[in-house]
Amino acid sequence: MAKKMEEKDQLHKMLADQYDLARKRTDALSDRAHALLGFSGIVNAILVALIAGAIKEETRVFLAKYVNARHLEWTVIGGFLFYMMAMVFSVLAYRTTKYMPVPQLDSKEFVEEVFSGKTSLSMKHVCLQIVDAIEFHDKVNSRKYVYLLVATLFLLVAFASTGIIGVILLMSIN
Numbered sequence: 299m300a301k302k303m304e305e306k307d308q309l310h311k312m313l314a315d316q317y318d319l320a321r322k323r324t325d326a327l328s329d330r331a332h333a334l335l336g337f338s339g340i341v342n343a344i345l346v347a348l349i350a351g352a353i354k355e356e357t358r359v360f361l362a363k364y365v366n367a368r369h370l371e372w373t374v375i376g377g378f379l380f381y382m383m384a385m386v387f388s389v390l391a392y393r394t395t396k397y398m399p400v401p402q403l404d405s406k407e408f409v410e411e412v413f414s415g416k417t418s419l420s421m422k423h424v425c426l427q428i429v430d431a432i433e434f435h436d437k438v439n440s441r442k443y444v445y446l447l448v449a450t451l452f453l454l455v456a457f458a459s460t461g462i463i464g465v466i467l468l469m470s471i472n
Contacts, residue, residue, distance in 0.1 A: 306421045306425075307421075309421075309425060310424065310425055310428075313425055313428040313429060313432070314428060316428075316432055317428050317431055317435070320435035320436060320439065323439050324438060327439060327442040327443060327446055328391070328392055328394075328442070330391075330446055331389075331391035331442070331445070332388075332392055334446070335388035335389060335392060338381050338382075338384045338388060338449075338453060339385060341381055341456070342378065342381045342382065342385065345374065345377065348374065349374065349378070366466050366469065366470060370463065373462050373466060374459075374463060376459050377459030377460050377463065380453070380455045380456035381453070381456045383449075384449045384450075384456060385449075387445045387446070387452060388446070388449045390445040390449075391442045391443075391445035391446040391449060
């Protein structure tokens with residue numbers, strides 16, 4: 299009998315540890331999304347300032363004479379859009395998910411029944427709830443990971459477009 303209780307306690311501990319790891323992964327993915335969001339926001343602010351500068355009359359006149367103006371224009375717009383998409387997917391990865399407590403106590407009445415002896419709170423009941431919570435958080439983490447991956451891909455394309463902008467500008471120096 300003592301061995302069975304020991305195995306149940308071990309199982310409970312393993313499941314509780316796995317649940318803790320799933321929650322930590324959720325937090326880590328949210329932290330990465332937050333960092334990506336902040337970085338993309340800073341770069342977008344700079345691009346908006348550049349675009350606002352391009353609206354000025356003297357800049358438009360200069361760009362009209364520039365041989366690669368059309369390439370530069372499309373690359374700046376494309377880069378801006380890719381940075382924006384990186385931000386959108388970062389927000390999707392960052393957003394907070396529903397809280398799932400473990401174990402879930404159904405109601406105050408359930409607690410009263412356990413204390414009065416009408417119902418028992420078994421280790422099996424708690425372990426099954428932990429398994430449900432792990433599955434829930436794994437689904438959340440998978441979705442967060444995909445959003446973060448897509449945001450990173452958009453950010454890489456945006457980096458490439460920023461590099462292309464630099465090359466186009468360097469090619470204009472004679």
